[in-house]
Amino acid sequence: xxxxxxxxxxxxxxxxxxxxxxxxxxxxxxxxxxxxxxxxxxxxxxxxxxxxxxxxxxxxxxxxxxxxxxxxxxxxxxxxxxxxxxxxxxxxxxxxxxxxxxxxxxxxxxxxxxxxxxxxxxxxxxxxxxxxxxxxxxxxxxxxxxxxxxxxxxxxxxxxxxxxxxxxxxxxxxxxxxxxxxxxxxxxxxxxxxxxxxxxxxxxxxxxxxxxxxxxxxxxxxxxxxxxxxxxxxxxxxxxxxxxxxxxxxxxxxxxxxxxxxxxxxxxxxxxxxxxxxxxxxxxxxxxxxxxxxxxxxxxxxxxxxxxxxxxxxxxxxxxxxxxxxxxxxxxxxxxxxxxxxxxxxxxxxxxxxxxxxxxxxxxxxxxxxxxxxx
Amino acid sequence: xxxxxxxxxxxxxxxxxxxxxxxxxxxxxxxxxxxxxxxxxxxxxxxxxxxxxxxxxxxxxxxxxxxxxxxxxxxxxxxxxxxxxxxxxxxxxxxxxxxxxxxxxxxxxxxxxxxxxxxxxxxxxxxxxxxxxxxxxxxxxxxxxxxxxxxxxxxxxxxxxxxxxxxxxxxxxxxxxxxxxxxxxxxxxxxxxxxxxxxxxxxxxxxxxxxxxxxxxxxxxxxxxxxxxxxxxxxxxxxxxxxxxxxxxxxxxxxxxxxxxxxxxxxxxxxxxxxxxxxxxxxxxxxxxxxxxxxxxxxxxxxxxxxxxxxxxxxxxxxxxxxxxxxxxxxxxxxxxxxxxxx
Numbered sequence: 001x002x003x004x005x006x007x008x009x010x011x012x013x014x015x016x017x018x019x020x021x022x023x024x025x026x027x028x029x030x031x032x033x034x035x036x037x038x039x040x041x042x043x044x045x046x047x048x049x050x051x052x053x054x055x056x057x058x059x060x061x062x063x064x065x066x067x068x069x070x071x072x073x074x075x076x077x078x079x080x081x082x083x084x085x086x087x088x089x090x091x092x093x094x095x096x097x098x099x100x101x102x103x104x105x106x107x108x109x110x111x112x113x114x115x116x117x118x119x120x121x122x123x124x125x126x127x128x129x130x131x132x133x134x135x136x137x138x139x140x141x142x143x144x145x146x147x148x149x150x151x152x153x154x155x156x157x158x159x160x161x162x163x164x165x166x167x168x169x170x171x172x173x174x175x176x177x178x179x180x181x182x183x184x185x186x187x188x189x190x191x192x193x194x195x196x197x198x199x200x201x202x203x204x205x206x207x208x209x210x211x212x213x214x215x216x217x218x219x220x221x222x223x224x225x226x227x228x229x230x231x232x233x234x235x236x237x238x239x240x241x242x243x244x245x246x247x248x249x250x251x252x253x254x255x256x257x258x259x260x261x262x263x264x265x266x267x268x269x270x271x272x273x274x275x276x277x278x279x280x281x282x283x284x285x286x287x288x289x290x291x292x293x294x295x296x297x298x299x300x301x302x303x304x305x306x307x308x309x310x311x312x313x314x315x316x317x318x319x320x321x322x323x324x325x326x327x328x329x330x331x332x333x334x335x336x337x338x339x340x341x342x343x344x345x346x347x348x349x350x351x352x353x354x355x356x357x358x359x360x361x362x363x364x365x366x367x368x369x370x371x372x373x374x375x
Numbered sequence: 376x377x378x379x380x381x382x383x384x385x386x387x388x389x390x391x392x393x394x395x396x397x398x399x400x401x402x403x404x405x406x407x408x409x410x411x412x413x414x415x416x417x418x419x420x421x422x423x424x425x426x427x428x429x430x431x432x433x434x435x436x437x438x439x440x441x442x443x444x445x446x447x448x449x450x451x452x453x454x455x456x457x458x459x460x461x462x463x464x465x466x467x468x469x470x471x472x473x474x475x476x477x478x479x480x481x482x483x484x485x486x487x488x489x490x491x492x493x494x495x496x497x498x499x500x501x502x503x504x505x506x507x508x509x510x511x512x513x514x515x516x517x518x519x520x521x522x523x524x525x526x527x528x529x530x531x532x533x534x535x536x537x538x539x540x541x542x543x544x545x546x547x548x549x550x551x552x553x554x555x556x557x558x559x560x561x562x563x564x565x566x567x568x569x570x571x572x573x574x575x576x577x578x579x580x581x582x583x584x585x586x587x588x589x590x591x592x593x594x595x596x597x598x599x600x601x602x603x604x605x606x607x608x609x610x611x612x613x614x615x616x617x618x619x620x621x622x623x624x625x626x627x628x629x630x631x632x633x634x635x636x637x638x639x640x641x642x643x644x645x646x647x648x649x650x651x652x653x654x655x656x657x658x659x660x661x662x663x664x665x666x667x668x669x670x671x672x673x674x675x676x677x678x679x680x681x682x683x684x685x686x687x688x689x690x691x692x693x694x695x696x697x698x699x700x701x702x703x704x705x706x707x708x709x710x711x712x713x714x715x716x717x718x
Contacts, residue, residue: 019539023493198402266489270552273442274503275476284502288493373492373538 026372027292037365040358047355051167055125058161059139059147062324064123066146066156068095071342072106074151074159081113088116090140090147103341114145151344153332162324163348169325170309171355173240177305178298181244185251186294192252193259200256207249215246219308223317232323239318243308247301254297258290292370300363303356310352326352383417383455384560384592385441390414390450392436396667408667410436412616415693418560420455423586423593425607425624427600427639429663433616434596435484438562441594442481443472454479457559477507480553484565486545490537496523496548497533503555522551526581543574550581554589562594567602579606600643604628609699612636615664615674618693622700629714632702634679637712645715673705681706 021029032038050057075090092112096105122136122143140147150159192203222242226235262268262285271281312318313327314334321328329348332338338345391414393407411433418424426434439445441452443464452465454475464475480503483489490499500522501515509515520530526547537545546566553561563582567575583606585591597603603610603624610627612620612635620633631637634657641657660678664670670677676686685705693703704710 016535019535020495021536023536201402266483266485267491269444270481270483270489270549271491271502273444273476273481274552274556275473275506276502280506284494285491289491 023288023292023372027369030369030372031365034365034368036361040361040365043358044355044362047167047358048171050164051171053128054161054164054168056127056135057137058158058164059122059136060158060161061123061125062157062162062165063322064157064161066152069146069148069152069156070104070154072146072148072152072156073342074344075148077116077149082110086113086115089113090116092145114140114142114147116147117141150347151342153342153345154338159329159344159347162329163326163351166324166326166329166348167351169236169319169323170306170327170352173236173243173309173325174302174305174359176237177240177243177247177308178301180241181248181251181301181305182294182298184244184248186255188248189252189255190259193256194263196260203252207252210246211249213246215308216311218246219243219312220315220317223312232319236319236323239309239312240305243305243312247304247308250301250304251294251297254293255290258293259286262286262289292366296363296366296370299359299366303359306352306356306359380417380419382419383453384420385418385455385594386451386453386461387417387437387441388415388451388453390437390440390452391448392433392440392445393448406667409616409669410666411440412666414450414613414616414618416611416618416621418592418594419608420559420592421586421590422608423595423606425603425610426594426596426613427598427603427610428613429598431615431663431666432613433666434613435564436616437613438481438564438594438596442479442562443467443475444481454560473507477503477556478558479560479562480556480558482546482549482553482561482563482566484568486542486549486569489549490545492537495534495536499537499548500552500555503552507556509556518555519551522554525554525585526551541574543570543578546570546578547581550578550585554585557589558591560592560594562596564596565598566595568597568599575602582606600639604643612639615669616666617674617703618701619675619703620701621693622702623698626698626700627714631712631714632696632700632707632710633675633704634681634710634712635675637714638678640715641713643715673703681710 055061072093075093077088077090079085079088081089092109092114094107094109096107097103098105116138117140118138120136120139120141121134122139124132124134127133127135138147146152146158148158148160150163152158153162188203192200219242222245223239226238265285268281268285271285276284309318309325310327310330313320313325314330316331319325319328321331326348330346333345333349390411391409392411393409395404396406396408397403398405414433414437416424426437428434436445440447440450443452447465450465451463453461454464456462457478462475464472467475494502497516497519500519504510504515504518510518516533519533523530523532528544528547528551532539537548540548546569549566566582567578570578579602582593586593593606595603595606607624609621609623611618612627612633614635620627620631620636622632627636628640631640638657638659657680664674664677670687672688673679673682673686673691676682679686683706689705691703691705693701694707695701696707
């Protein structure tokens with residue numbers, strides 16, 4: 001190879017790079033071409049790190065009540081005032097009451113410029129639950145002033161903060177639910193595809209039966225069986241298990257299909273004729289050909305879990321306050337008054353849409369890139 | 376178990392493979408596809424035995440049965456061991472077969488699906504060596520490079536993946552893999568059918584060179600009669616799971632004894648346009664019979680121009696006609712069929 005590379009022109013070296021590229025490199029090269037999927041991947045990485053470091057990223061704590069700051073509309077961050085460039089700042093808020101309805105009205109006070117600082121001291125918290133600290137990514141110097149990027153709710157709690165904390169639960173529920181259904185789906189799908197026959201038929205019929213049950217009533221029934229006094233953590237785990245009880249069927253189909261297709265590949269037969277053991281055939285020949293497909297299928301299954309959690313919690317059957325999740329946050333938007341007076345309470349719903357779309361685009365891109373050897 | 380002639384490497388006796396047809400919920404068996412039905416033949420050491428027939432005649436199944444990729448329904452496969460003894464491999468279990476697998480290998484039809492696209496040539500060709508514990512990593516690498524050179528590829532290609540190669544080159548990689556363990560017997564299942572004529576010819580020549588060099592024995596399966604004429608010493612013709620004629624190549628092409636062989640031979644293109652008019656064309660009526668529902672008597676009778684009532688009722692035996700020829704036809708003695716080369 002070295003003699004070839006040193007004497008060959010650049011394009012030959014490029015070609016050699018392609019010819020010796022590992023399968024995952026080829027998949028990555030192909031995935032890169034799918035711009036929307038790459039953008040979605042970046043967005044998802046940002047969202048998940050935001051959720052992981054929610055306490056650092058958000059300026060307040062999710063349960064900090066501010067009696068005089070209820071239903072504050074989203075505040076916008078400005079860079080320029082009448083005096084020119086100021087750096088990021090917000091205007092002060094003037095609170096007054098409508099003389100007829102006695103409703104609180106907030107107006108921006110353009111004479112008061114409050115600069116937004118990065119890495120400021122704020123309410124104390126334990127970073128990642130371990131290190132006590134007061135440092136926040138951004139905030140205001142004056143603790144009496146509040147920065148509500150997405151407004152506040154009926155108790156004056158900062159919606160941005162709650163959205164970040166809720167992301168922890170909602171986004172991880174998707175992953176945990178998918179890993180449960182992955183275990184079920186991979187196991188049963190592999191048995192179904194590998195052994196075939198009666199076992200395959202029974203598993204297939206079982207899956208069709210499960211898929212034919214309307215999901216919402218089934219979830220409602222199962223969720224109603226969860227004791228109300230349980231620790232929210234147990235409830236959370238149970239909810240994800242309930243979600244994955246249906247989600248696994250989709251994955252099992254993908255796995256079974258790949259097993260059936262691969263079992264009849266000539267290269268699997270060739271390995272068998274070389275004397276390879278079943279274990280070697282499965283681990284060296286079948287699984288590597290399946291992983292990229294499985295990852296794509298998993299990615300496409302996550303949004304279903306997120307939607308499921310949101311729907312259940314919204315209906316009051318899943319997680320309940322004081323746990324913060326996007327579905328729980330949306331409960332606040334259930335009545336007409338909130339939608340009329342505080343439409344920003346619907347923002348967690350927008351967040352759900354964005355995340356679900358991002359997962360779908362990512363899954364699409366992965367699925368297209370999963371087989372870089374298409375003829 | 377009867378004794379083998381000294382020069383016989385493989386003897387197949389009464390080979391049968393019936394695939395069950397399953398239906399419904401409980402996978403009830405409602406019938407059988409008789410893919411291979413009572414096939415017997417011998418392959419001599421160092422020869423190339425050609426197996427021809429239409430698609431669906433069961434020729435690939437025969438090869439896979441001999442290599443024990445499938446379990447047999449019935450029959451014996453006697454395989455001569457290096458020490459000269461005969462071993463019936465038809466009933467061995469997978470673990471017992473492993474040492475036998477070193478001696479018999481296969482070359483596949485599709486050069487694309489027969490190579491794992493996720494493995495480098497080193498892993499692909501080296502896999503049989505690893506499985507059978509032939510040497511250290513360095514030794515295996517040397518051996519793979521040696522094999523690549525042997526099949527006419529550059530030894531530097533070891534770290535490339537199969538997608539870097541053309542169909543003909545991939546087929547050579549498949550040949551290198553088959554040779555890795557120094558087998559005595561190789562079954563080539565339509566090994567060149569997927570390739571261009573010129574590339575196919577190169578690979579055929581390569582196979583012949585290798586045969587000469589290593590004293591290999593081939594079972595060469597194809598539907599291409601001009602190819603089989605070129606490479607085979609003897610030919611078996613299959614129809615609906617049965618062997619209908621076995622003969623030395625020259626004799627078969629000069630004077631076929633079975634009407635089906637005659638029809639196959641007349642379909643071989645004649646390169647000389649002036650000679651074309653002189654040839655008699657025997658066009659076959661209809662399709663090959665369904666092996667799940669084979670016709671009564673001689674399976675070929677619905678398509679045969681010479682069929683009589685006896686053919687409909689009575690299954691013909693594979694009869695020995697002398698000079699190493701066997702035929703499964705009631706009327707073989709009476710018919711005078713035309714071949715494609717002057718006798």
